[in-house]
Amino acid sequence: MMADHAAGKPADEGVRGRFERIYQTLRTRICMLDYAPGSRLREEDLAGEFGVSRTPLRRVLVKLEAEGLLRSVHGVGTIVTDIDVDELAQVYELRIELAELVGKLSPVIVDAALIARFRDIRARCDRMVAEGDPREFSRINMEFFHLFTTLTTNEPLREISERLYYQTARIWLKTASRLEGFDELLQNEFVTFQREVADITEAVEHGDLTAAGYVRRAHIAMSFSRIRQASGAEAG
Amino acid sequence: MMADHAAGKPADEGVRGRFERIYQTLRTRICMLDYAPGSRLREEDLAGEFGVSRTPLRRVLVKLEAEGLLRSVHGVGTIVTDIDVDELAQVYELRIELAELVGKLSPVIVDAALIARFRDIRARCDRMVAEGDPREFSRINMEFFHLFTTLTTNEPLREISERLYYQTARIWLKTASRLEGFDELLQNEFVTFQREVADITEAVEHGDLTAAGYVRRAHIAMSFSRIRQASGAEAG
């Protein structure tokens, strides 16, 4: 009856569950900039950390590479991809359209439990704004995204939205890290997101998922516009 | 100076090229029903056929499993997934919307070479209709899909459209195989597709990619409606 040496590692998880756990862990680290863009990872180190061999770990790396978050180069290493605002323009262009579709295709039946989840995250969002931590902002932003995608039951749409979201998730933190000192701009980002959460929550409360989709669409478009402006001001 | 023992295997292809070649080969076999839904594949056989070990081949199988075309079960085998019309409803729902987006997001500049490709496939489509072979229909349909996606330069949109297309590509051949003897229905399918190709070709000739997207959208929706009807008539 040996206990697991690592926390958060249930003994009854199958190979599929283990794969998912490692995958999500690494994906979160990349998107929270725990792994800086351009930095090198070693397969053996990661394998050792998660208590497996290189072989099953490589399956995770292959998937992350297919999603554009990593790049394995023979004889060099596994490099965390760098991101550029211009390269992400097409991804945002598509995310904008898919956000609208989330409110239109196969909408869920809104029940009390769903409304409660939106109200809960809205309350935590309000607290986050008071503190003003970019990292906490990114965390709640990620959580809110997952909640938003549950508004549709169209599974392919949810999968694709998730994939595109994680391709763009890093750019906000990366841009924000260059704006330290400009607290007004950061505070504006927090308040804007706060309004988005409030508006979408109220739309869900009224059962108007189409409206929720339009609000989300508009906010994604405006968010990217601000990111592009902040990057352009830096470069120009 | 050993010559390659297999045709279509250039010696200068990198590991990336080899991966893509094996991947597309297996994907085509699955979608052309060369591998019947539910049939079992052996990793070692496939590895031997392509002249590699199991290790690199498994990367291909992992990707095909992620796309829903295969299912690896420990101790059992690698099974070609079966497809159901009802399960594909959501995929079609999304494909319909993405087809419209292809004509709207980042449209390409239409030049003479692009028009020539559409006219070429239109001519071959006309010849196909005269012969009336379901397999040849599927092949041209696949080729036309790839040509259609070149109407947008939005790379994520093209990738996602491709993935969803191959998830649904088998259902037509599978449904058609049950309709042998109903030559009128098959001929109707051919002629309908012929009209789609003609309409989209003319839209491209006029540089109206938005219209091309709408035509494509309508045809995908109608095609799935007919497939659902044919399946329902069988079951009911």
Add this chain to the structure above:
DNA sequence: TAGCATGTTGTTGTGCACAACATAAGAAGA
């Protein structure tokens, strides 16, 4: 003869050793 336990066979999953490859350091030469 039905039911069950058990061994046998076949397949995918994993770990490990080595090959292929790229990079950087260092030495030799001009």
Add this chain to the structure above:
DNA sequence: TCTTCTTATGTTGTGCACAACAACATGCTA
């Protein structure tokens, strides 16, 4: 001192052997 070739080092890619697991066949028992 600069250039260039060689060598050393470190990393990912591949092949192979074995473990984990499931399905099937076989024989034993009631």
